[in-house]
Amino acid sequence: MSFFTEENRSLAREIIGRYPRRRSAMIPLLHVAQAQAGWVSEEAMVEIAELVDTTPAEVLGTCSFYEMFKREPVGKYLVNICATMSCALAGAAELMEHAEERLGVRAGGTTPDGLFTLASAECQAACTEAPCLQVNYRYRYRVDADGFDQLVDDLAAGALDDEIPPHGVTARVRQHIPAGRAVGAVPPEAVNEPPVWIAAAASNGAGSA
Amino acid sequence: MASYTIPHAPGFVANDAPRIVTERFDHPDSYTLERYLATGGYEGLRAALGRTPEEVHGEVRSATLLGRGGAGFPAGVKWGFCPPGVWPRYLVVNGDESEPGTYKDRLLMELDPHQLIEGCLIACYAVGLSQCFLYIRGEMAVAQERVAQALNEAYEAGWVGRNICGTDFSVDIVLHWGAGAYVVGEETALIESLEGNRGMPRLKPPYFPAAIGLYGQPTIVNNVETLANLPWILRHGAEAFTAIGTPTSPGTRMVAVSGHVQRPGVYEITNGTTTFRDLIYGDDYCGGMHRGRELKAFVPGGGSAPWFTPAQLDLPFEASEVGPQGSMLGSGAVMVMDDTTDIPAAALTLTKFYAHESCGKCVPCREGATWLERVLRRVCDGTGTPRDLDVLFEVGASICPGDFPHAAVPERGLEPKPFPYQMTTICFVGPSAFAPVHSAMTLFPEEFEARVAPNAHLDTGPSDGPASGTGPSDGPASNSISEVAIRV
Numbered sequence: 139m140s141f142f143t144e145e146n147r148s149l150a151r152e153i154i155g156r157y158p159r160r161r162s163a164m165i166p167l168l169h170v171a172q173a174q175a176g177w178v179s180e181e182a183m184v185e186i187a188e189l190v191d192t193t194p195a196e197v198l199g200t201c202s203f204y205e206m207f208k209r210e211p212v213g214k215y216l217v218n219i220c221a222t223m224s225c226a227l228a229g230a231a232e233l234m235e236h237a238e239e240r241l242g243v244r245a246g247g248t249t250p251d252g253l254f255t256l257a258s259a260e261c262q263a264a265c266t267e268a269p270c271l272q273v274n275y276r277y278r279y280r281v282d283a284d285g286f287d288q289l290v291d292d293l294a295a296g297a298l299d300d301e302i303p304p305h306g307v308t309a310r311v312r313q314h315i316p317a318g319r320a321v322g323a324v325p326p327e328a329v330n331e332p333p334v335w336i337a338a339a340a341s342n343g344a345g346s347a
Numbered sequence: 348m349a350s351y352t353i354p355h356a357p358g359f360v361a362n363d364a365p366r367i368v369t370e371r372f373d374h375p376d377s378y379t380l381e382r383y384l385a386t387g388g389y390e391g392l393r394a395a396l397g398r399t400p401e402e403v404h405g406e407v408r409s410a411t412l413l414g415r416g417g418a419g420f421p422a423g424v425k426w427g428f429c430p431p432g433v434w435p436r437y438l439v440v441n442g443d444e445s446e447p448g449t450y451k452d453r454l455l456m457e458l459d460p461h462q463l464i465e466g467c468l469i470a471c472y473a474v475g476l477s478q479c480f481l482y483i484r485g486e487m488a489v490a491q492e493r494v495a496q497a498l499n500e501a502y503e504a505g506w507v508g509r510n511i512c513g514t515d516f517s518v519d520i521v522l523h524w525g526a527g528a529y530v531v532g533e534e535t536a537l538i539e540s541l542e543g544n545r546g547m548p549r550l551k552p553p554y555f556p557a558a559i560g561l562y563g564q565p566t567i568v569n570n571v572e573t574l575a576n577l578p579w580i581l582r583h584g585a586e587a588f589t590a591i592g593t594p595t596s597p598g599t600r601m602v603a604v605s606g607h608v609q610r611p612g613v614y615e616i617t618n619g620t621t622t623f624r625d626l627i628y629g630d631d632y633c634g635g636m637h638r639g640r641e642l643k644a645f646v647p648g649g650g651s652a653p654w655f656t657p658a659q660l661d662l663p664f665e666a667s668e669v670g671p672q673g674s675m676l677g678s679g680a681v682m683v684m685d686d687t688t689d690i691p692a693a694a695l696t697l698t699k700f701y702a703h704e705s706c707g708k709c710v711p712c713r714e715g716a717t718w719l720e721r722v723l724r725r726v727c728d729g730t731g732t733p734r735d736l737d738v739l740f741e742v743g744a745s746i747c748p749g750d751f752p753h754a755a756v757p758e759r760g761l762e763p764k765p766f767p768y769q770m771t772t773i774c775f776v777g778p779s780a781f782a783p784v785h786s787a788m789t790l791f792p793e794e795f796e797a798r799v800a801p802n803a804h805l806d807t808g809p810s811d812g813p814a815s816g817t818g819p820s821d822g823p824a825s826n827s828i829s830e831v832a833i834r835v
């Protein structure tokens with residue numbers, strides 16, 4: 139009974155090790171689970187609960203708060219069209235109408251071939267490049283009807299596989315702290331003194347360099 | 348390095364104003380350690396390490412660096428709120444940028460991640476923060492990659508981690524990432540989220556992060572842009588910083604201007620002196636309204652801010668001037684509406700946002716924001732009644748009792764009502780759901796009255812004359828909120 143692959147298990151341990159308390163790794167681990175399967179299953183949540191020392195219900199509680207975590211499978215490509223003000227001022231509603239027509243599903247729906255899930259989304263911090271959208275959290279800016287059609291064709295043809303990984307995978311470059319350089323995380327209750335450079339400055343009355 | 352080409356984030360527009368945080372943006376490799384070191388990178392940290400932590404804190408205090416996350420509180424003063432003798436202390440970097448209209452922190456993370464890292468190190472050194480958590484919005488995959496890449500480079504090169512630059516200063520910077528919830532940008536919710544919980548705000552008092560923050564310890568929460576200013580301040584000195592802008596709003600700030608202007612973009616502007624007119628009409632900035640249109644209204648400081656009209660164009664980016672005129676500068680986000688804009692529909696896009704993002708912890712927001720959205724939608728659809736307009740104000744008053752801030756309307760002899768407001772909620776999401784409704788109804792009452800007139804749903808559009816574009820009442824054919832169709 140193991141949800142995580144061996145590789146992801148050790149990634150999970152590495153992530154947990156960076157925090158003073160294991161539970162802080164909960165959201166990053168839910169992302170690792172979603173990257174592995176494309177969505178977050180109960181099995182994954184049970185395993186995350188074990189890894190961070192809490193109950194599956196607590197994991198579900200956190201998981202269900204956040205929009206990005208999908209608790210059932212979605213399309214390979216999640217197309218999030220921004221509907222907030224700057225994009226609305228630039229024609230986001232027409233873009234959505236066009237997208238619904240082109241993909242043959244309403245916002246929230248998934249195409250029968252399982253390739254696309256279309257969703258209405260909120261401000262994506264690209265407001266000057268409106269209307270915009272994200273496919274699996276990769277941006278497309280100032281999208282018009284033709285641009286949208288081209289994007290769908292390219293995705294379906296696999297032409298964007300390099301840039302846009304399947305749903306669930308977000309960042310592909312990960313932080314790695316080399317063992318010899320890490321300071322290390324300690325539980326807050328294990329510390330009750332100022333860090334050395336503060337203590338040194340206080341006792342020297344001078345710089346620590 | 349990433350094995351594929353990351354598209355360069357667009358939007359930044361350079362001009363002649365002094366540049367502090369965007370100085371490297373013109374270089375295509377601005378995000379690499381190599382470029383960073385070749386352009387003064389980590390010199391601010393070196394300068395800091397040659398001085399005592401208190402001296403560094405003093406430099407930042409005298410720079411009057413105002414927080415860029417929304418509240419505009421001076422960073423140096425906030426750093427001083429950590430209770431003495433309580434350890435450990437943490438730094439949490441707020442990279443959750445999601446306020447409607449706001450686009451700057453993502454650029455800073457994607458295009459100059461080392462500048463942010465250096466800023467974090469300077470803050471940690473000055474205040475004795477022993478670990479830093481850099482919380483990036485979940486939807487920003489590329490920003491996460493760029494910052495991860497930069498951290499990996501910086502650790503390898505000895506800029507982060509144990510014994511930085513051969514001194515006894517040691518600190519880890521941990522990249523953390525969210526999963527999509529606007530309210531998590533609120534600092535106490537950010538901390539809840541970082542502890543692995545649902546991102547619901549905590550009550551202040553007692554939970555001011557500087558006193559009781561992450562794991563109950565003193566915690567400094569600063570915005571990405573705030574921290575990105577620190578390397579420059581340490582490199583050039585507080586005096587050089589305060590020489591730019593005004594004494595109460597020194598330096599520069601990044602502002603995203605979106606909507607119906609000729610050249611929407613992210614601009615680094617001189618704080619305190621640049622006016623909204625400069626920004627919207629200046630040749631160096633947005634170059635005026637698009638398609639020769641007229642300006643109808645603009646949101647001056649992100650979706651939460653009460654709206655302005657052309658009557659407020661000459662106000663500068665200075666909180667002490669904007670506040671008394673009824674709004675706030677917020678997160679550096681200006682959204683511009685032309686004369687074809689359907690005002691009730693525009694307000695609805697924002698109210699819907701806040702209603703959707705209510706965390707549900709307090710009743711006036713959870714229920715009130717939803718009501719505001721539902722009633723406003725009805726009004727926009729042309730199926731509302733005159734009574735609905737009273738309901739909108741009544742629900743608003745249950746979130747924000749008393750007069751809500753608004754701009755002056757000279758034609759109607761309406762005086763401004765200064766910022767801020769009173770509120771019955773734990774955080775600002777509830778009031779933010781009301782702000783667009785209140786502004787729209789106060790500045791453009793006739794558009795609402797026309798919408799709830801008998802048979803309004805049979806009209807062909809919002810009623811204010813030839814300038815009106817296609818509105819929701821045009822029927823199912825279009826949901827556009829202004830004349831603009833998809834840009835080509």
Ligand SMILES: Cc1cc2nc3c(=O)[nH]c(=O)nc-3n(C[C@H](O)[C@H](O)[C@H](O)COP(=O)(O)O)c2cc1C
Nearest residue numbers: 414415416441443444445532533534569570573775
């Ligand atoms: C609902 C809400 C959302 C917020 N979102 C953000 C955000 O995305 N980024 C940010 O830096 N500050 C945000 N803030 C402000 C933070 O609470 C906090 O004031 C800020 O991060 C402090 O940093 P600064 O002092 O450097 O500005 C938000 C506040 C509220 C009430």
Ligand code: SF4
Nearest residue numbers: 706708709712774776
């Ligand atoms: S105001 Fe809204 S978002 Fe903020 S705590 Fe209350 S319910 Fe949650």
Ligand code: FES
Nearest residue numbers: 220225262264265
């Ligand atoms: S409103 Fe669409 S990206 Fe901000």
